[in-house]
Amino acid sequence: MAAKVAVLVFPGTNSETETWRICRDVGLDARIVHWSQAATLPQFDAYVLPGGFAYEDRIRAGAVPAHDPMMDYVIEASQKGKLILGVCNGAQILLEAGLVPGTGPVRRPTAAFTHNGPVPHFVCKHVHLKLAVEPSRCAITAALAKNALIPAWAAHGQGRLAATPEHLREIMQGGHLAFVYAHADGTVNEAAVPNASALGCAGLTNREGNVLAIMPHPERDAWNYNHPDRRDTGDILAPSGGVKLYAALAEALNLA
Amino acid sequence: MSSRTVAIRLKIPDNEAYTALTALRRLGVDIARLERAEIWTFEDRGTEHDFVERVEGNETLFNPNKHELHLLEEGKPREGEAWIEELDAGEVAVRIADIAHGRRFVGWRLFSEGHTPADEATVRSATEKLLCNPAIERAIQ
């Protein structure tokens, strides 16, 4: 029996289709769960919060959806140890809900993905995420290789990690910094970061390692045709590098 | 040199204010109305009148087709209002004639029934529950 994964749609979510597709392509029984179907959420094994502009990012990205009834179920599920992946807007919602880095109480955020720097505008750019913790630190990344490099598209206006110095220290010392931005060859430096994110952060995980929040979209570089440079690599419709993260999620669920 | 503060609001419907109002009500913050404004404080040399004219002359801040501007008597939040500022914002570069920087806040003004400004406890509840993320912002009441 394939694991049942809910791909959540809040009012304003817009990346549900490609997220659902990649989850299905890696063998998960993925279902799109719409906000009016929130009551069906407890039956799922894992949850993916896709990208978009839930509530148009009004007030702050992720601020209003963090209080949506769907998040009550997600918070409950996370406390039960179920796996939760938030991508882009999904990541912002998880931070606003306090689930990631999870160093404070629920719905009391200790960090945020906020306006890009140096100039606060939306940035659409191909990037790479580099695993910055031991794979086993986070259940979703456990099946990845050490220092795994995942291609993705960054497409966000509020992707810069920001927190007080104490909380940033906590993030570092607690091993919450799951992914950093890197170049295609794996080099990590300031130039690889598209949004001035603190610590070069592209993704965070919580204490227990069952919740992962990443800003870039691996599902938008999940098939060979998604990057002009990969045109010549065999089957144009076959999965490409971005599928790795979702395959790792599937692996983690199959082992459960 | 005097400190001048302006509140610039949309005079066309403010969708963000509507979402904030409904979200706060769902969170149990009992308010009837909510106004959102961009609050700017500047150090300025000239008269009040000249200052307002110069602010109105900067299209990136003020477009008369969609904004209305109020010069605030005091450089602090009005009754029922909270100002939210990013922790690491500092001074923001913006040009008002020869002024080059100002401080920027988002002003949320809450009202109970009628035109009554919401009380302090309500405003604090609103900022704590939704309007301010203490990880990156501070709220001034």
Next chain:
Amino acid sequence: MPNFRVNGLSDDELKRAAAQAGLALRVDELRRIAERLGRDPSIVEVHAFDAQWSEHCSYKSSRHLLRKLPTEGPTVMQGPAEDAGILHLGEWNGEKWGVVIAHESHNHPSQVVPFEGAATGVGGIVRDVLCMGAEVIAVADPLRFGRVEDPQSHQRYVAQGVVDGIAAYGNAIGVPNIAGDLYFDERFDDNCLVNVVSLGLLKENEIIHSAAPSNSAGWDIVLVGKATDASGFGGAAFSSVTLDEEDQDANKGAVQVPDSFLKNVIMRASYAVFRYLRENKITAGFKDLGAGGIMGCTAELCSSGGFGAIIDLDDVNTAIKNLPPEVIAIGETQERLCWVLPGDVTPHVLRIYNDEFSLPQVARGACATVIGAVQSEKQYVMRHGNDIVMDVPIEFLTGSIRDELPIRPMSERKVTDPARKYVVGEHSVADLLPKVLAHRDICSREPLFVRYDGVVRGTTVIPRGYANAGVIAPVQGSPLGVALSVAGNPRYGKVDPVLAAQYAVLEAVRKVVAVGARPLGLTDCLNFGNPQNIEHYSEFAHAIDGLALAARELGTPYVSGNVSLYNESKTGNAIPASPIVACVGALQDVAAVITSPLKRPDSTLFLIGRPHNAAGGAVFAELVEQTGGPLAPIDYDRAAAEIAFFRAASDGGFLLSARSIGNGGLLAALCAMAFPTLERSAIGVRLTGPASWTGGVVGELEAYFGEGGGFVAETAQPDALETIASDGVDLIRIGQTQNAPSLALESSQFDLRELHRIWRAPLALVYP
């Protein structure tokens, strides 16, 4: 119900009364209305005719001219009769897929409130595609701004606000921006151009038409979306209305307010309605609201089906209490659509919008609600309170009207001396190339499009910046590809509107061909000055002839389009003639797509199309201060042969990379091909001397910078490529790629990294 007095007034009195009421209707039009109705029109009726007979709605100055455009062909699934056109994309798994395309302008609002004007422009074009029953899959934005050098200028504010608006709206609704262009000219200082194009996807048997279906007498008319306010009526609406406290925030201005959040939800709710209708094999009518508001949309929906309508304005969800009936009926509140549904289907559709997708919680007063019914009698009736405020013959309201405005014949056009030669003077290629690359119409557009989400939905194959056209693979599981390009050069428009129109078509088509796609069809947006001005109107009329000629020669029909007139400043300065064209193409397999970046060192570079005297309107001509020269006439036989050869070459897998030659000529195209390679192992270019490939017909500058068209291509099979070339095509070896970051010409050598820096810098000042 007070009437608008027409009968018994003199022409002067009537003219004054119309002006006082804010009407654009002329005296003769008002009298015609009174005569046809047999009485004075009501206030609502006079505003309805004012809107419906406006240039914007009626196309009265243009419809008869637009008839000259070719609109038929084997690629056409549906021509320009409705809000969007549809082209045959191809078959997959036994299903026939169509790509929907619509093209509009939102010029005037964007000049006043750039963010809202541009955002609502995207909103409107997306609705045009949605209402055909299609999933919205892409957008493009051809933009024209004035002088933006001064950071305090209004032009700079417009240029930034427009891009912010397009980004905010398109990104939020989750539609990738895959094409667009950008030009600057001082004649756009007071009149920016914001054109938007949108694509949709559907199966041929799933098209939903914008007409009440044939058996729909008695069916419900269902309004969906934002609560109606005073948008488009402004302050005039409030003279007789007392505003309640909760209406304080109501739209008191004429500004159209975007709500991309509401639109995002409406789109997804509508997709759910499409699924419901298809599963239950129900035919419905669906149309979006634009100019003319509820009246315009419902009247056209019903009259297109041969019906009349009864609308109850009291049933409309309004944002403000006590709105005057004419404001409810004709106001242009955004984010609204309208269904014609059988009565037993209505409750299901209402439930989808109101409950499942909770429209009322998304925006204040938003919902789906029944506002009237289709009727057999061909009268258009509106009720408000206890009054009938409108009761007119529907075909009189929506039928086409025509303004026969004077046109100066083509033979009387002022044409520059075609024999005029260019005096090159002391300008050298070494001196010019950096200036060409830094030119406002050539420099890198990345600072702009990086602000757009180009990859949402996961279907993007070629995002902006990688090729001449954007490409997506929108049919899940299938390698079918869709390519989209835009074109329309205002520098050419200033020289010769007719040829500029032809070049717009040719360029848009060549850009689609350059990525390996087969051109399917076109849209056009004609942005011109004042039709009451014989010069502007003549330019407009003749440009249409140019569009028609080029499209016929190239075999690409128009399936949709738009006209925007009155783009002139108060001093009467009109914009350059600006016919803007979009081209859609299809790829059988996106694996065969051709991108711009050079692929390997030591491959051969070919020109397809011999350089000719094509300096008129060119960037380099402006830089050597030789503007005003004529545009080169187009040899369509050659152009078609070049396109056919390119397609054969790309289909045969001979091409590694390629580019259509346009702004900045051959060298600008080669730089665009070399620049992306600088990030990894740089591939440069070494060209032989131009005399060897121009046959001495043109000088060095025209060879390198002339904008006469053609393609440049990279191949590793030069001999094989030459064997498939036919006689009608000039296929010319011009050099090689090389393993070094340099552009080596006969007379000079350039460091590509330095050129790249020069090319990247200018627009970053406007979009930091």
